[in-house]
Amino acid sequence: MIICEFKKLSTLIILVIGTLHILLASPIRMPADSTPVSTHQQAIAYLDSLQKLDSSMHWPNVDPDLFLQNLRTFATEPLKFYEGKGTNFCAYSALTYIPLNYDPLGFSRFMISLYQNGKARLGKVVFKPGLPVRKAAGIIKYKGALDISPAGQIWFLSLADHFKGYLNFFNRGFDKGDENTLWASTNFAKFNRMLRKLFNLKVHARGSDIVRPWVGDTYNYLNDIAGERPVFLFLNNRLLYKKKHKVVTRFGIPTHFVLLMNVFKTEDDKITIIYWDYGKKTLQQVSPRLLRKIIFGITDYSFKKK
Amino acid sequence: MNRHIYYTAFFISWILMASCSHSKKFAKNYYNENEKTLLSIRDRFKILFDKNPFSLELIDKEVSRISMEIHTDSIKYIYTFRTDEPFLYDTLQKYQFNLKAMGELIKDMQKARCTWITNLDYYEKLEKKYLVFISVRDKNLNGFLRSEKYFTLAFFDRPQPFDEKERLLDREDLKKNRLINDGIFRRISDSVCYALTSKYR
Numbered sequence: 001m002i003i004c005e006f007k008k009l010s011t012l013i014i015l016v017i018g019t020l021h022i023l024l025a026s027p028i029r030m031p032a033d034s035t036p037v038s039t040h041q042q043a044i045a046y047l048d049s050l051q052k053l054d055s056s057m058h059w060p061n062v063d064p065d066l067f068l069q070n071l072r073t074f075a076t077e078p079l080k081f082y083e084g085k086g087t088n089f090c091a092y093s094a095l096t097y098i099p100l101n102y103d104p105l106g107f108s109r110f111m112i113s114l115y116q117n118g119k120a121r122l123g124k125v126v127f128k129p130g131l132p133v134r135k136a137a138g139i140i141k142y143k144g145a146l147d148i149s150p151a152g153q154i155w156f157l158s159l160a161d162h163f164k165g166y167l168n169f170f171n172r173g174f175d176k177g178d179e180n181t182l183w184a185s186t187n188f189a190k191f192n193r194m195l196r197k198l199f200n201l202k203v204h205a206r207g208s209d210i211v212r213p214w215v216g217d218t219y220n221y222l223n224d225i226a227g228e229r230p231v232f233l234f235l236n237n238r239l240l241y242k243k244k245h246k247v248v249t250r251f252g253i254p255t256h257f258v259l260l261m262n263v264f265k266t267e268d269d270k271i272t273i274i275y276w277d278y279g280k281k282t283l284q285q286v287s288p289r290l291l292r293k294i295i296f297g298i299t300d301y302s303f304k305k306k
Numbered sequence: 307m308n309r310h311i312y313y314t315a316f317f318i319s320w321i322l323m324a325s326c327s328h329s330k331k332f333a334k335n336y337y338n339e340n341e342k343t344l345l346s347i348r349d350r351f352k353i354l355f356d357k358n359p360f361s362l363e364l365i366d367k368e369v370s371r372i373s374m375e376i377h378t379d380s381i382k383y384i385y386t387f388r389t390d391e392p393f394l395y396d397t398l399q400k401y402q403f404n405l406k407a408m409g410e411l412i413k414d415m416q417k418a419r420c421t422w423i424t425n426l427d428y429y430e431k432l433e434k435k436y437l438v439f440i441s442v443r444d445k446n447l448n449g450f451l452r453s454e455k456y457f458t459l460a461f462f463d464r465p466q467p468f469d470e471k472e473r474l475l476d477r478e479d480l481k482k483n484r485l486i487n488d489g490i491f492r493r494i495s496d497s498v499c500y501a502l503t504s505k506y507r
Contacts, residue, residue, distance in 0.1 A: 066432075079380075085426075086488050141476075142485045147429040180488060274381075284384040 038105030043075035046108055058118030061138035062150040070151030071111055075104045082279035084146030087179045089156040090277060091186035091194075094232055094257040096155070097276065098199045098301075111151060114158065123198040125162065132174040133157045140179055145279065156184075165190030188234050188297040191257060195232075195301060202304050207234060207297035209254065218292045219271050222263045225300045231260045233275065234297030239290065254296035332446055333492075333500050336457060343418045348438045348461045350411050351423055358403055361424035362415065363507070369416045375424075376401055389416075419444055421456065422507050426486070430477055437462050439486070441506035456506040460486050465496035474499050 053064035074081060078100035083093035099107035099122075113120035119128040137157050138150040146152055160183065161174060167190075171183040178184060186194075192205045204225075207213035215221040225231055237256035261281060262274040270285045286294075337344070354360070359377040365386070372394070376383045387394040389412060398408050415423065422441040427434055438461040447455040460474075467475040469483075472493040476484040483490050487507075491499035 142428070142488075144427050145429075145434075148432050280377075281381045282384060283381055285386075 036101065037103040040075045040078075040104050043104035043108045044072060046105055047072055047075065050112065053112075053115070056115050056118070059115060059134055059137055059150075059154060061135065062115070062154065063138065064115075066148065067115060067151050067154075070149050071108050074100055074151065075108060078104070079276060079281065080279045082145045082149065082152065083156070083277070084140070084143030084152075084179070087143055087146070087156070088181065088184035088186070089146075089160070089179065091191050091257040092156045092159045094259050094277065095191070095195055095198070097230065097259050098195070098201070102199075111155065114154065115151075123200055125197050127158045127162055129154075129158045129161045130174065133161045136174065136176065143179070159194070160184045163190055163194050165193075186257065188254070191232070191234070191297075192299055195299065199301075200304050201301040204300040204302070205297065206299075207295070209234075209296065212292070212296055213298055215298065217288075218295060219263065219265065219288055222260065222298070225298075226260055226263055229301075230276070232297075232299040232301075233258050233260050233295055234299075236294045236296065239294045240284075240286075252293070332444070333457060333494075333502065336442065336444065337459075337494055337498075337500070340418045343414055344420075344440065344459065347411060347414050347418065347420065347423065347440065350407055350414075351438060352425075354404065354407055354411065355425050358401055359425070360403075361422070362412070363422045364415060364420065369419065372412060418442065424507070426460075428486075435463070437486075439507075443506070447502065453504060455502050455504060457500060458487070458489070458491075458503050458506070459494070459498060459500050460491055462497040462499075466499065468493045468499075 047068060050068065053068055055064050056062065059067075078097070081093060081096055081100060083089040099110075110120050110122045114127060118134065119126065121127070137153045140153050141147050156179070157174070160179075163186075164172060165185075165187040167182050167185045167187050171178065171181055174183060187209050188205070188207060189209075192203050195201050195203050206215055206221075213221075222231065234254045235256045235258060236252050236254050239252060240256075256277070258275040258277040260273060260275050262272075264272050266272055266285065269288070271288055271291050272283060272285050273291070274281055274283050276282075351362075361375040361377075363373040363375075365371040365373050370390070371386065371388050373384065373386045374397075376385070385397055387397070395405055398405055414420075419442050420440050421443045422439075424439050425436045426439045427436055429435070440459045440461070442457040442459070444457060447457060466484075467477060467480055469475055474484045474486075474491040474493070476482040485491075486501070487503065487505060489501040489503045489505075491501045493499050
C-alpha cells in the first residue's frame with residue numbers, strides 16, 4: 001500500500017515539476033505586487049538616526065559627511081541619481097531605480113553597511129569590493145555631479161567589480177580611469193542577471209546585444225508592458241541622438257541602458273517616449289521606424305511572491 | 307632592403323607630423339578667423355540659457371536641421387526641426403524664448419559651422435560651476451579615410467591654470483590635467499581652450 005502510494009506520489013511530483021517548468025518557461029507572467037517595501041520617509045528617518053558617520057578604513061577617499069548627504073539625496077530625489085558624464089555606468093544607474101523606488105530604506109541600510117564594513121549583502125549577492133576599487137571611490141573626477149557623489153561612486157564601482165560579462169573579459173581588474181572603459185561596461189545578459197540576483201525579481205527579457213527583439217510592432221509591445229511599471233531598454237544611443245554629419249553609417253550596436261517611463265502615439269503618427277537617464281527624465285519624439293531601429297533589448301520585470 | 311624600411315618609416319612619421327601640425331594650425335587659424343563670432347555666440351547663449359536652460363545642435367552637413375534640448379527642473383525635452391519650418395518658432399514661443407535672439411544665434415552657429423553648444427557643469431571644491439562648450443565641424447578636419455573629428459572649445463568664466471605645454475590644469479591639483487569630456491584641452495587664451503576630439507558632445 002505504502003509502496004503503491006509512494007509510486008503514485010513520485011509520479012505526481014514529476015508531473016507537478018514538469019508542469020511548473022513549462023509554466024515558468026511560458027510567457028505568462030507571475031502576479032505582480034509593486035507595493036514598495038519601504039518609504040522614502042523611513043529611509044530618511046533611518047539616516048537621521050545615524051546622525052554622524054565615522055570615516056571608514058575600507059573607503060579611504062570617501063568623506064563620511066558627503067556620503068551621508070548623498071544617501072539622503074538618493075532617498076528624497078531618486079530620479080536625480082546620476083551616472084556621470086562619459087562613464088560606462090548607465091546600466092548600473094538604470095537598475096538603481098528599483099531599490100530607490102521600492103525599498104529606499106533597504107538600500108540605505110545596505111550602503112551604510114558597505115561603507116562601514118567594506119562588505120554587505122544585497123539580494124543574493126555579497127559585495128566585497130577589492131582594494132583598487134575602494135581606493136578609487138571618492139576621487140573619480142570630471143564626471144559632472146558624480147564628482148560630488150562618493151556614495152554613487154561606491155555603488156557603481158562595487159557593481160562593476162562584482163558582476164562580469166563577456167565584455168569585461170579582457171579588462172577584469174580595475175585601473176585608474178576604468179569607469180570609461182570595457183571594465184565598467186554591461187552587456188544585455190549581464191544586466192538581466194544583475195536584476196535577478198540583486199532584487200529578487202522575475203525578469204522578462206527580449207532581445208540581445210546584436211539582434212533586435214522579435215516583438216512584432218515595437219510600439220504596441222512597449223505600450224502593453226510599460227503600462228504598469230517602467231521598462232528597461234537597451235539602446236543604440238548614437239541613433240537616438242541623430243547626427244548626419246558623415247554619409248558613412250556606423251555599425252549599429254547598443255551601448256546605452258535607459259528606463260522607459262512612458263510611451264504614447266501622437267496624432268501625426270510619431271511616438272513620444274519618456275525615459276530616464278543621466279539623472280533626468282527626457283521626452284523625445286521618434287518615428288516608429290527609428291524606435292524599432294534603436295531598441296536591441298527590452299526588459300520587463302515583476303515581483304516574486306514571497 | 308634596409309634602405310626601403312628606412313624610407314617607409316621616414317615617410318610615415320613625416321605624414322604623422324604633418325597631420326598633427328595641420329590640426330594645430332587649423333585650431334589657431336579657425337579661432338583667429340572666427341573669434342568675434344564665437345565670443346558673440348557664447349555671450350548670447352549665456353543670456354538665453356540663464357532664462358531658459360537649453361542646448362542646441364546642428365544635425366546635418368548642410369546645417370539646416372537643428373535639434374534642441376530644453377531643460378526644465380524635472381524633464382528634458384528633445385525637439386528636431388528644419389530651420390525654415392514654422393514649428394521651430396512656435397515651440398520657441400511656447401517656451402518663451404526671445405525669438406529674435408534665438409534666430410540670430412542659430413544663424414551665427416551656421417556661419418561659424420558650430421555643431422553643438424551647451425553649458426557643461428563642473429565642480430570645484432564641491433561648488434557647481436559652468437563652462438560654455440562649443441563643437442565645430444569643419445571639412446578641413448575630415449576627409450576620406452579620416453575618422454570624424456571636431457574642434458571643441460571650452461569657455462570658462464575666469465582664467466584657468468595651464469602647464470608649460472599649454473595644457474589645461476586642474477585648479478585643485480596643479481599636477482593634473484583637467485579633462486573635459488575625457489579630453490585634454492589646450493590654451494587659446496587665459497579662459498578659452500580647445501581640443502580636437504572624436505566626440506562632439
